[in-house]
Each structure stands twice: as C-alpha cells, then as structure tokens.
Amino acid sequence: MKEDKILILGSDVRHIVCSARRAGYNVISIDFFDDVDTLECDKDHITIREDEDIREELKRMEFDHLVIGSHFENFDLPRSVRDKILGNSSEKMAEVGDKLKLAEILGELGYRHPEIYDDRIKFPAVMKPIRGGGGIKNRLILSEKDLPEYHDGFFFQEYIKGRSTSVSSVSDGENAISLTANEQLIGEKFLNSPSDFAYCGNIVPYAGKKAGEMEKIASQLASDLNLRGFNGVDFIVKRDEIFVIEVNPRLCGSLDTIELSTGLNVFDTHIKSIFGELPDEPEIKNFSGKAIIFAKRDVEVKKIITEEGFVDIPPIGKRILEGKPITTILATGASREIVLNKIGEIYERALPKYL
Ligand SMILES: Nc1ncnc2c1ncn2[C@@H]1O[C@H](COP(=O)(O)OP(=O)(O)O)[C@@H](O)[C@H]1O
Ligand SMILES: [Mg+2]
Known part of the structure; x- marks a missing residue:
C-alpha cells in the first residue's frame, strides 16, 4: 500500500x-x-x-x-x-449523508435523534440542508416569521439545546473501536464564526460524564451501519440525554486533535482498519484543541505564517473574504482551559502580524 x-x-x-x-x-x-x-x-x-x-x-x-x-x-x-x-462505498456515503434517510435508519435502529418535522413545525426548530456541510447553512428558526419562503433542499428538525460533541471511530465493516470523544467548537464568536452553527474546531477529549456512553453508541452505530475505516458521529448532549445528530462517513477535522491527544497516526489507522486491523482503544495523554479562525472582514495575507501552533497556512497575497477561514491554531495542554487560553493568546499576539 x-x-x-x-x-x-x-x-x-x-x-x-x-x-x-x-x-x-x-x-x-x-x-x-x-x-x-x-x-x-x-x-x-x-x-x-x-x-x-x-x-x-x-x-x-x-x-x-x-x-x-x-x-x-x-x-x-x-x-x-x-x-x-x-473507506465507505459511494452508496454507503450517499445513504448516511442524506440526513432524512439517516433519521429514518436511526429511528428503525432505536437511536435517539431530534424529531423531524414533516408537516407542522414546532418552534424553536433548526432548518438544515438535507446534505450538510460544516454547519454553515443551518439556521435556528424561532417562530413562524423566521421561516424563509423558499426552502428547497432543506428540512426542519427539533432544536436540542445542549453541548455539541462527536465521537471518532474506526471500523472494519463489522466491529468498531471508538478512538476519542470530542467537544465540538460550534459558532464561536471569538473565532469570528460566520454562522451560529458553523464548525470551528474541536477540543479533545470531551470530558463530560456522558463521554463513555457516547463512545459506546458511536461504535455500536458504526457496526450497525457496517461502516468501514474512520467515521465521525456528531451528538448533542442535553443533561442526561444523548442525541445522535449526524454521521460523517469519512475522515473528519477532528483528526488533528485525536493525533495530538493520543499519539496515534489517524490516516494509518484508517487504512489498517479497512483491512481488518483495528487498534486498541487509545490512551488519552493530554488535552488538545483545534480552532479555525474566520475572517472578520476581507483580509490579505502579507507574510507566510511561521509562528508555532498554526496550520492550514495560506500563501502570500491571498485575499480571504469575510466569513471564510483564514488559518487554524492547534494547541495542547493539561486541561481544556489551558488549551483554550493558549489558542486565544496565539491568535491575539501572532495573527495580526501576518494580515
Ligand atoms: N437539531 C439540532 N439542535 C440543536 N443544534 C443542532 C441541531 N442539529 C445541528 N445542530 C448544530 O449544528 C451543528 C451542525 O449540524 P450538523 O447536522 O452536524 O451539520 P453538518 O453536516 O453541516 O456538520 C451541530 O454540530 C450542532 O451544533
Ligand atoms: Mg456535523
């Protein structure tokens, strides 16, 4: 190979x-x-x-x-x-990536999932594209007057107020191993998120008390869906309830933080799992964070970012439009707070030098 x-x-x-x-x-x-x-x-x-x-x-x-x-x-x-x-076949990705189809499958298999509103919408609701992408097009609909006239390709779902998380797993088509439970950074104002539901990165591990249960649900789901290789399951944890939000049937953005927290090589683990070689559940060595920084206004890159901690480095002269991602900061530390503080510090001190 x-x-x-x-x-x-x-x-x-x-x-x-x-x-x-x-x-x-x-x-x-x-x-x-x-x-x-x-x-x-x-x-x-x-x-x-x-x-x-x-x-x-x-x-x-x-x-x-x-x-x-x-x-x-x-x-x-x-x-x-x-x-x-x-990895997963095209057919499998198409099936799982269609959120209405997935909701149907989750219902049949008995997984808890936000209610889909077919006829009468109950408010607050989330309006989402049937096939998602970074959460950018999701919208919170508080009442009838927020409803857009045209919503082709979108659907409406029960709004669950809770913590956004995910679990990353690898599987061989039959058995699955959960690698990590992750906190998701969603719609973060400090990263200039372009929308309330946009994916802005991860903190690994998610240390909430439902993490272990989420890991079990994710690996069971990967087995039930006969997934292969790396997959991510997004959840919302609302007090003691765990809702499956979506399945990402391919390598995900959490890869960076999984590697920083476990030392595992995720690509290699993905390939090996497809051929039947599943890893042991990895040990978490430290917290890590990934934060995608979006442009607050149109910017131009003046210098190549050489500062430690940055990845996804744009080339000199690149114009980045408001709301688009500029670059990403990675950090590790002994706690979630240390990691978030490091990210904030690197962002404020270093980034302005390059734009
Ligand atoms: N029903 C919901 N209730 C509350 N928040 C939601 C709901 N569905 C999605 N979200 C939020 O939006 C984010 C993106 O939604 P998701 O369905 O995962 O779309 P995408 O495929 O674009 O990532 C989720 O991680 C979660 O934070
Ligand atoms: Mg998602």
Whole structure:
C-alpha cells in the first residue's frame, strides 16, 4: 500500500495529507485551498474552485486509491473511480449523508435523534440542508416569521439545546473501536464564526460524564451501519440525554486533535482498519484543541505564517473574504482551559502580524 499512489479529495485536506505523509504514504490531493503546508506534505496538489472541476481532474490524474475527506461524501463520483475508495462505498456515503434517510435508519435502529418535522413545525426548530456541510447553512428558526419562503433542499428538525460533541471511530465493516470523544467548537464568536452553527474546531477529549456512553453508541452505530475505516458521529448532549445528530462517513477535522491527544497516526489507522486491523482503544495523554479562525472582514495575507501552533497556512497575497477561514491554531495542554487560553493568546499576539 505504501508504494501505491493515493489521491485525497476533500474541501480542505491538509490534516489528512500531512497525517498520511507522516505515516509514509505516497499521496496527491485535490481541495479548495492552496495552503502552503498541504503543498509541503503531498507530491502533487490541485486546487479547484467548484465541485464540478473534479470531474476533469479525476480523468487526468493517475492514482491507485482514493480517500475522501469532508464535503465529497455527498458528491456523485464517476463510476470509474468509485472502486478505488479506501473507506465507505459511494452508496454507503450517499445513504448516511442524506440526513432524512439517516433519521429514518436511526429511528428503525432505536437511536435517539431530534424529531423531524414533516408537516407542522414546532418552534424553536433548526432548518438544515438535507446534505450538510460544516454547519454553515443551518439556521435556528424561532417562530413562524423566521421561516424563509423558499426552502428547497432543506428540512426542519427539533432544536436540542445542549453541548455539541462527536465521537471518532474506526471500523472494519463489522466491529468498531471508538478512538476519542470530542467537544465540538460550534459558532464561536471569538473565532469570528460566520454562522451560529458553523464548525470551528474541536477540543479533545470531551470530558463530560456522558463521554463513555457516547463512545459506546458511536461504535455500536458504526457496526450497525457496517461502516468501514474512520467515521465521525456528531451528538448533542442535553443533561442526561444523548442525541445522535449526524454521521460523517469519512475522515473528519477532528483528526488533528485525536493525533495530538493520543499519539496515534489517524490516516494509518484508517487504512489498517479497512483491512481488518483495528487498534486498541487509545490512551488519552493530554488535552488538545483545534480552532479555525474566520475572517472578520476581507483580509490579505502579507507574510507566510511561521509562528508555532498554526496550520492550514495560506500563501502570500491571498485575499480571504469575510466569513471564510483564514488559518487554524492547534494547541495542547493539561486541561481544556489551558488549551483554550493558549489558542486565544496565539491568535491575539501572532495573527495580526501576518494580515
Ligand atoms: N437539531 C439540532 N439542535 C440543536 N443544534 C443542532 C441541531 N442539529 C445541528 N445542530 C448544530 O449544528 C451543528 C451542525 O449540524 P450538523 O447536522 O452536524 O451539520 P453538518 O453536516 O453541516 O456538520 C451541530 O454540530 C450542532 O451544533
Ligand atoms: Mg456535523
């Protein structure tokens, strides 16, 4: 496998590409960014502007295997490349990625999930796209007057007020091992989140009292769904109740913090699990955090960010529009508070020098 050429395809792939590189895999990649650190980790990188661009690129590129990251689990991949996927099949990703279909499956299997409003909406409700993406398009609907006139491709769901979490697992199609329970940073004002529900990063581990139960639910669900490789299950914990929110049937953004907290190489673990080699449950060595910083207003990158703690480094001269991600800060520490303080300190002290 390590001699083979693996194409990594996602909305942003730096975390996956660099994990693969550290484990000695031969990778090339396609994403929407031209981050300097992605280019340092892979052998060939193509930056695309829109989804449809990948059809041409896939025809041109030569590769043995394909690994999917965020966003492209919902893309109708050409038949010719589907068999090359290392992970869940295209059909499985399509099934699980459709939130209405997933809600139906979760209901049949007996997992707790927010109610879907088919006819009469109860307020407050969450309006979401049937196929999600970083939470950006989710909206809280407080009353009838917040309802948009057109909502094609969206659905309405019970709003659960609680803590956003996730569990990352790996599985071989039958058995699954939960790697970590993660806190999700969602809609964080201090990171200039572009919306109330946008994914802004993670803190690992999630140390709440429901973490162990969540891990059991996630690995059971991965088995029930016959998932393969790495998968993420998003939850909301409301006091003693645990709601399954969605299943991300591919490598996720939590990869960075899992690696920083456990020492595991996630890409290697993903590949090995597909071939039946599951790891022991990893030991958590420390807390770690990943924080995506969004642009408060349009900015231009003046210098390459060289400060320690930054990843997803944009190239010089890049213009980043308001609400779009600029870069990411990673930090480790003995507690959640230490990690969050470090992130805040690095952001305030270092970032202004580069914009
Ligand atoms: N029913 C809900 N009630 C409250 N918050 C929700 C609900 N559904 C989603 N969210 C919030 O929005 C975030 C993104 O939603 P999710 O369904 O995971 O979409 P995406 O696929 O875009 O990540 C979740 O992590 C959670 O914080
Ligand atoms: Mg999600």
